Structures are given as structure tokens and as C-alpha cells.
Amino acid sequence: MDLGRFTESQRAGGASNADHAVQGTSNDAAVSRESAARLGYIADPFIRHFVKPAQRRAPLINRGTFCRFHGVQNTLCQFIQALGATTQASGQIVVLGAGFDTSFFILEKEGLSAGKYFEIDFAEITAKKAATIYRHPDLKSLLPSDTQVAMGGSELHSSRYSLLSGDLRQFQSHVVPKLIERGFDPNEPTLFLSECVLIYLDPEHSDHIIDWITLSVPNAAILTYEQIRPDDRFGQMMIDNLRARQLELRGLHAYPTLESTSQRFLSRGWHSSTAVDLAAYHDRCIDESERKRLAKLEFLDEWEEFTLLAQHYAFTFAYSRDTDLFQMLCPLK
Numbered sequence: 001m002d003l004g005r006f007t008e009s010q011r012a013g014g015a016s017n018a019d020h021a022v023q024g025t026s027n028d029a030a031v032s033r034e035s036a037a038r039l040g041y042i043a044d045p046f047i048r049h050f051v052k053p054a055q056r057r058a059p060l061i062n063r064g065t066f067c068r069f070h071g072v073q074n075t076l077c078q079f080i081q082a083l084g085a086t087t088q089a090s091g092q093i094v095v096l097g098a099g100f101d102t103s104f105f106i107l108e109k110e111g112l113s114a115g116k117y118f119e120i121d122f123a124e125i126t127a128k129k130a131a132t133i134y135r136h137p138d139l140k141s142l143l144p145s146d147t148q149v150a151m152g153g154s155e156l157h158s159s160r161y162s163l164l165s166g167d168l169r170q171f172q173s174h175v176v177p178k179l180i181e182r183g184f185d186p187n188e189p190t191l192f193l194s195e196c197v198l199i200y201l202d203p204e205h206s207d208h209i210i211d212w213i214t215l216s217v218p219n220a221a222i223l224t225y226e227q228i229r230p231d232d233r234f235g236q237m238m239i240d241n242l243r244a245r246q247l248e249l250r251g252l253h254a255y256p257t258l259e260s261t262s263q264r265f266l267s268r269g270w271h272s273s274t275a276v277d278l279a280a281y282h283d284r285c286i287d288e289s290e291r292k293r294l295a296k297l298e299f300l301d302e303w304e305e306f307t308l309l310a311q312h313y314a315f316t317f318a319y320s321r322d323t324d325l326f327q328m329l330c331p332l333k
């Protein structure tokens with residue numbers, strides 16, 4: 001089957017320019033990740049398959065990518081380990097706007113897997129991802145043995161891993177039915193992950209997703225990683241730079257601060273919600289030995305610039321119920 005054909009036919013079907021621009025950010029994320037992986041910041045042996053041509057990012061960007069990767073891997077690993085330690089449940093992970101994120105493969109390689117793992121993105125992106133996975137034996141061999149290609153090459157279905165196509169702006173009408181059809185169980189403890197995704201949606205759409213989770217998944221946790229602080233000079237520059245590429249951070253003004261991103265969940269009755277910016281995460285969560293290791297990889301003398309940049313990105317980690325499982329998770333401390 002020609003897994004590449006779907007992409008072109010979809011494009012002919014006409015997503016908007018703004019949608020194409022947002023889809024392109026999956027490449028930006030992958031290029032940064034590949035740069036950090038190649039230089040030894042992070043251990044991701046798979047990301048190179050998704051990046052052509054590779055580009056070396058500046059040291060401060062590599063340092064930021066390291067922190068982002070660290071926070072996400074920390075959360076995924078803590079969730080999977082806590083599942084093993086506290087419950088009979090197998091658990092689920094749902095990655096919203098997964099792009100070319102390789103976490104599923106990294107975890108599989110480490111022998112760390114939740115019961116089910118779902119990734120969602122536009123069909124243009126999932127088709128490219130599926131085709132790349134099938135082209136590279138080191139990725140393909142980590143797929144569960146019952147994996148099937150579906151939807152003209154834009155989806156992968158299996159008992160444990162599903163790569164699903166869909167528009168998050170039609171979450172309840174289109175994405176949720178696909179999740180359910182592929183075995184998503186709202187009663188399982190579920191970790192949702194959203195790295196630089198919800199911020200591109202109108203707040204009414206992203207709020208709708210969070211409202212659905214609040215009402216439908218009793219044991220939910222979420223990690224988001226997004227831009228904050230639009231109102232200072234750096235924030236304004238960040239917005240202008242993205243706007244020049246037709247990228248609009250639609251959610252930024254609705255949730256502009258650490259407090260507001262955290263309140264977003266607390267105001268809906270979630271039990272716990274913590275937000276830290278990347279600068280604080282770097283200072284608090286990266287231990288001394290790791291920082292020494294990073295310092296040897298590349299010289300970073302732009303500390304002021306790094307801090308400024310890192311203050312404009314934030315992790316928010318929230319969970320809905322006070323259970324033994326969720327109490328074990330403290331990825332931002």
C-alpha cells in the first residue's frame with residue numbers, strides 16, 4: 001500500500017492555510033528534538049527518522065528542548081510506574097496533537113508501557129508518521145504484533161497503540177467516537193498529554209476538550225506544555241514571529257499566566273493543578289550531575305536569553321481526583 005498517497009489527496013481536499021501552518025509546527029518540534037538528540041542532550045534514537053534535513057539548533061534552544069523532553073518523559077514514566085505500584089488498572093495515555101513525538105517508541109524500548117496508548121493529529125500528519133514508522137524497521141518492530149494500517153494509511157490500529165487522525169476542534173463529535181472504537185475506556189486512569197497543541201486552538205475548543213475530560217473520565221491527569229506571558233516585550237516578539245508564519249496562539253490571551261493555566265483545571269473541580277515555567281523547571285528539577293553533563297555538551301553563555309525564553313513556556317500538571325495513584329505523581333517538583 002502507498003502510505004504516502006493519502007497526504008496529497010487530503011491536501012487537495014483543502015485544509016486552510018492556517019491549518020497547514022499549524023501542522024508545520026510538528027516539523028519544528030521534531031527538528032529541535034533531533035538536534036538535541038544528536039548532540040547528546042536527550043536519548044531519542046528514533047526522532048532522526050522524522051527529520052529531513054536536520055538542523056543544528058542554538059545551545060539555548062537545545063537546553064530548552066532538553067527541559068521539555070525531561071518534563072514529559074518524567075510524567076510518562078511516573079504515571080506508568082505508579083500504575084504498576086498502586087492499581088490493578090492498566091491505564092491509558094492519550095497524546096493530543098502528537099505530531100512526530102516518539103515517546104511511545106522510547107517507552108516500548110524501555111519495556112515501560114501503559115495498557116493503551118493513543119495518539120491524535122490531523123490526517124496529513126498521522127499519514128506521514130505511519131509511513132515513516134513502516135519505512136524504518138527499528139520503529140516498525142516496536143509496534144504491537146496485531147497492528148493494522150487503516151484509513152488509507154493515515155491510521156494505525158492495534159490492541160495497545162493507536163495512531164488516529166482527527167481534528168481536535170471536533171473533539172466530541174469526531175475524535176471521541178474514534179477513541180472509543182479503538183478501545184479507549186473512560187473508566188481507566190488516563191494521562192492526557194498536550195505539548196504545544198491546545199494553545200493553537202480557540203479557547204472555546206480547548207475548553208470543550210477539558211470539559212469533556214472532566215465530565216467523562218473520572219480518573220484523569222493532564223500535562224500541558226505551552227507558551228505563556230504574551231504581555232511583555234519578549235511575549236510580543238514571540239507572537240509577532242509566529243504571526244509572520246501565519247501561526248496564531250489563539251489560547252494565549254485566555255490563559256496568559258501560570259496562575260490562569262493552573263486555575264483552568266481547579267475551576268472545573270480538579271483536585272490538584274500545578275504550573276511552573278521552564279526556567280523554574282530547569283532550576284528545580286534538573287539535578288546537579290545532569291547540569292554538569294549538559295555543560296560539557298555545549299557551552300551556553302546566553303543565560304539571560306535562556307531564562308527569558310524559558311519564562312515564556314510552562315508545564316501545567318493537573319489531576320482530577322485524590323487517588324493513591326495520582327498522589328504518587330509529582331513530575332514538576
Ligand code: SAH
Pocket residue numbers: 022023024025026027029030096097098099100101120121122125166167168169194195196197200201
Ligand atoms: N506534541 C508534538 C507536536 C507539537 S506541534 C510534539 O511536541 O512534538 C503541534 C501539533 O498539534 C501538530 O502536529 C499539529 O498538527 C497538531 N494540531 C494542532 N491543531 C490541531 C487540531 N485542531 N487537530 C489535530 N491536531 C492538531
